Amino acid sequence: MIPENSIIVRSRIKEAAERAGRRADDIILVCVTKTVGVPQIEEALAAGVADIGESRVQDAEIKFKAIGMRAKWHLIGHLQTNKVKDAVRIFDLIHSVDSLKLAEEISKRAGVFDKTQEILVEVKTSEEATKYGAATEKVLDLVEKAAALPHIKIMGLMTMAPIVSDAEEARPYFKRLREISEAIAAKKIDNVNMRYLSMGMTQDFEVAIEEGANMVRVGHAIFEG
Numbered sequence: 036m037i038p039e040n041s042i043i044v045r046s047r048i049k050e051a052a053e054r055a056g057r058r059a060d061d062i063i064l065v066c067v068t069k070t071v072g073v074p075q076i077e078e079a080l081a082a083g084v085a086d087i088g089e090s091r092v093q094d095a096e097i098k099f100k101a102i103g104m105r106a107k108w109h110l111i112g113h114l115q116t117n118k119v120k121d122a123v124r125i126f127d128l129i130h131s132v133d134s135l136k137l138a139e140e141i142s143k144r145a146g147v148f149d150k151t152q153e154i155l156v157e158v159k160t161s162e163e164a165t166k167y168g169a170a171t172e173k174v175l176d177l178v179e180k181a182a183a184l185p186h187i188k189i190m191g192l193m194t195m196a197p198i199v200s201d202a203e204e205a206r207p208y209f210k211r212l213r214e215i216s217e218a219i220a221a222k223k224i225d226n227v228n229m230r231y232l233s234m235g236m237t238q239d240f241e242v243a244i245e246e247g248a249n250m251v252r253v254g255h256a257i258f259e260g
């Protein structure tokens with residue numbers, strides 16, 4: 036099931052990319068493993084998955100012990116400051132930075148490991164989707180301030196659309212995130228690289244790709260599709 040589903044998801048990514056005049060290779064599939072255990076993750080890796088996404092640091096810790104550096108690790112869920120120390124040890128990319136306080140803690144803890152932690156700034160493009168994420172009008176200010184911290188590197192933006200019954204309804208949120216990303220990129224801020232747009236999940240990843248996503252976070256379609 037997991038190998039077949041992975042193939043289907045990849046071909047859907049490819050078709051969406053082609054519709055948008057882009058290459059499937061430019062889109063990173065983050066396989067969201069928050070609902071599954073190590074055996075399923077092993078199956079996904081065997082099926083060619085290279086990036087895995089977890090919501091909670093505690094859950095990732097156990098899986099990281101088994102999988103280690105055989106995958107790239109993405110933290111996609113809310114991060115509390117008291118978990119930052121463990122998060123910087125495990126994750127290659129933290130998608131959920133939504134306050135300067137959190138960015139400061141990440142920089143401080145990453146410094147201890149002599150690491151430059153790559154992060155995305157999470158943006159709240161809708162009121163319904165999540166209580167987390169920086170408000171759209173505060174994103175630029177957060178990016179500018181976080182960029183000055185010594186041990187983090189800003190690599191782009193992340194958002195979640197609200198739960199919708201028709202993926203088309205998610206399009207305006209993705210479009211908004213892309214526009215914010217383009218506006219920030221145009222400012223050419225030091226230590227800021229608007230390379231990744233992390234948006235789209237099982238319900239809406241094709242629409243997200245059409246709107247510019249180059250990192251999609253997919254769980255259900257791989258493990259339960």
Ligand SMILES: *Cc1c(COP(=O)(O)O)cnc(C)c1O
Binds near residue numbers: 067111252254256
């Ligand atoms: C769970 C989760 C996903 C994946 O959702 P699916 O519907 O399983 O594809 C993506 N992004 C975030 C932030 C999540 O928490």
